[in-house]
Amino acid sequence: MVISEKVTDHVREVDVLIAGGGTAGCILAGRLAQADPSMSILVVEGGRNNFNDPTVTNPAVFLSHLAPDSKSAIFYQGKRSDKLGGRAPIVPAGGILGGGSSINFMMYTRAQGVDFDSFKTDGWSQKDLLPLLKKLETFHGQDPSIDKSLHGYDGPIHVSDGGYRATRAEDEFLQVAASQNYPEIVDLQDLQQNNGFSRWQRYVSPDGKRQDTAHRYLHPLLQDGKHPNLHVLTQTKVERVLFDDHNRAVGVVVLPNKDHQPMTALSDQSRNSITAKKCVVVAAGALGTPQILERSGIGNSEYLTRLQIPVVAHVPGVGENYQDHHLCLLPYKTNLAPEETNDALLSGRLDFRKAIEEKNPILGWNSIDISSKLRPTEAEVISLGPEFQAAWEKDFKDEPSRPLMLMGVVSSFLGDPSLVAGGQYCTMGCYTAYPYSRGSIHITGKSVDDAPDFDTGFLNDKNDLDLKAQIWAYKRQRELFRRLSTYRGELELGHPKFPPNSPAALVSFEGGRNPEPSSTEERIKLLDIEYSAADDKAIEQYIRENVNTTWHSLGTCAMRPFQDRGVVDKDLNVYGVQGLKLCDLSIIPENVGANTNNTALLVGEKATEIMLRELTSKVENEVYDV
Structure with a gap:
């Protein structure tokens, strides 16, 4: 050993x-x-x-x-x-x-059962794979309504909340989400449930270790x-x-x-x-493995021959079909307390070494307490245009467990902390569940140090279906955040630049003054923002300029x-x-x-x-x- x-x-x-x-x-x-x-x-x-x-x-x-x-x-x-x-x-x-x-980020999220079935491969259906999903985990979820037959309780990987949650912010967000017809789902990782928010478990042990x-x-x-x-x-x-x-x-x-x-x-x-x-x-990962295969002579023979690599096997699929989840991070100002976000630690206001010495329980927290798997309403599908509607009817309508979008609430600012004033922030991460876009990765030479030819393919799908999904997600997540009593406006650097005097213009509560109305119960009654065609163009521009990998x-x-x-x-x-x-x-x-x-x-x-x-x-x- x-x-x-x-x-x-x-x-x-x-x-x-x-x-x-x-x-x-x-x-x-x-x-x-x-x-x-x-x-x-x-x-x-x-x-x-x-x-x-x-x-x-x-x-x-x-x-x-x-x-x-x-x-x-x-x-x-x-x-x-x-x-x-x-x-x-x-x-x-x-x-x-x-x-x-x-x-x-340690976020415990299982695929939907239909995802495995879609592989159409013997031995890889959800029925075949559930025993292995259970085998790998020790699940610490305590809600009595959870179906224990769907989880494992003696595997190597502990799944818990790590011993730390920002429960006030979590509870209020779930209250607001429910008011917008997104119910709280106790176990969103049961391979079936969909279209709601959930309290997120993590790949963290109860004593706070990754x-x-x-x-x-x-x-x-x-x-x-x-x-x-x-x-x-x-x-x-x-x-x-x-x-x-x-x-x-x-x-x-x-x-x-x-x-x-x-x-x-x-x-x-x-x-x-x-x-x-x-x-x-x-086992070098989706970006490393195809490069090793191509350097070994396995790949598209025409491509390998151009690089003067002897062909061992002509396998043209190597390096093709690259996929990712497309992510937009949308930050908000809040009046949360320092212990309710991770900003103090990420910005250096809370010293990491001192936190270790003091065994601060916040070290066991990834600051991501809320997850979701979401679908648009029929009216929202129609509003996204005929091409989107056709894709929806083909791939989603008859598969009710397939989400269009995944969203996660992060209790911190996920960018460079030097770009924002000291304070407490929340960020909504919106990422497309099943992007239509495809990319590729191929070697450019025989050396391990030759940079690959890597096309992420982000937003390159026909009819801009992935873009339209992100536009829908932007509007929905904003309606949730603006109804929170802790909301203090959008962080300007992380949102679209809407036209002047637009009803969609960003909100700022200067001097930290309370929004009107200030209570959650009253803010829930706010009317939705009406977006113009110009507003939609601003959202599109922002997404194109900022959408990124979800790793x-x-x-x-x-x-x-x-x-x-x-x-x-x-x-x-x-x-x-x-x-x-x-x-x-x-x-x-x-x-x-x-x-x-x-x-x-x-x-x-x-x-x-x-x-x-x-x-x-x-x-x-x-x-x-x-």
Whole structure:
């Protein structure tokens, strides 16, 4: 059992080699090692070890990983797009052991059951996957109306509120939402319910610790002395997969990650080969995995030939079908108390180290207490135009559990705190559940350091359906916030620039004076804002200039039939070769109506089930002590 950034510390031949120590990869490694300690396993991770890193284990400082100088994330630069006001969006991905689960927002959100059924893949229906969804979690929801048969109670990942909530703001928001015909749903993660708001649980233990997969699946085995054949090589990039003369994967080529191991006269920057006797698994994420495959000679043969890469297998779906959830963050001023938002910690008014020393419970809070899955009314669908109505009738009307939009209430300002005055803010995050837009990612050269050709595809769908969904979401969320008694106006830098004297003009309560009327009960009676065509244009411009990633990349190596531009089959085998599987969100063929961490966890558990059946013929029923 070794975890080290030096390739010389590790064995050069293993049974199973996992290229990527992200969310799903850590699960696969831990589960395989637990099921068969004699099986030699090596995880190769490009980022650093996350063990007991306080910026990882303490949920409240999750935004630190998205800072421009972060060494915990990989920042992928997208291409400029006229659809985005000429912007070139940046999409972060996990760049540390545990991947996205080590740096994400920790929001417990399951896909809808129909999402899994839409894969149309044997073994991947909601009926097939529910046992694994239960297996991975220890659910701490206490409401007696929750159907316990839909949740797990002895899995590695604790799901709780982390011991801290801003209940006053939470209660009032749910009251206002109910007045606008969005009821409170006790368990929005039961795979079925929809069109309401819910009190959000998190991937945080009751004592306030993040539940990343490295800490929950991998580190316990690396430290217990019972798994000598489990190895983790960090700060090391996988250049390509090696194949024998029969197109069987037999290993990988690795080299140090220069971002973590700067080149010096004494450093070893050479490539090394590591052999896998039974299987190679690429688990580098939706943006990393297709690049490894293409450098290995798996992809569109025409494209690979142009780059002078020998073609091992012509699989044209590699790098295509990129999907994300499109996000708009809309901030508001409030009169909440300092302990009711996370702004003091994020702005430095509350010292992080001092908070750790004092064991401040706010460290266990991600400041996101309210979730939702929402659908427009029939009248709202019609108002969005005939093209939108046609898409709605095709994809949503007869699937009542499919939301159009996901919204989350964040009790803080999620931008650069130096841009706003000291105070307490709330932000509504609106992200499209099933965007129609598609992008792609491909390598531009043979080196791991060559920047990829990355087209996010944001808002590039025909008929602007994704844009129209965001316009609807902007209007709906604003009606909710302006009815709160804690509302003190929109934060101007995060909203559209409406025409002068428009009824939609932003509101400012100078000097902190109370809005009129001031009580929730009275504000609920406010009439909705009427938006003009010019107002709609202002909203469109704002969305194009500001819509961004939700850090939910998936789909670039889709699990589909080969003729449908699929890359892997139902058992995660890459088409055209042997002994090579994928294990990350790149295999998910269609988007899910949820934050994607839960689906990544699920992929790790499903891959384990598949590989144990194939490698050991074992049925693994053990769970971790929790």
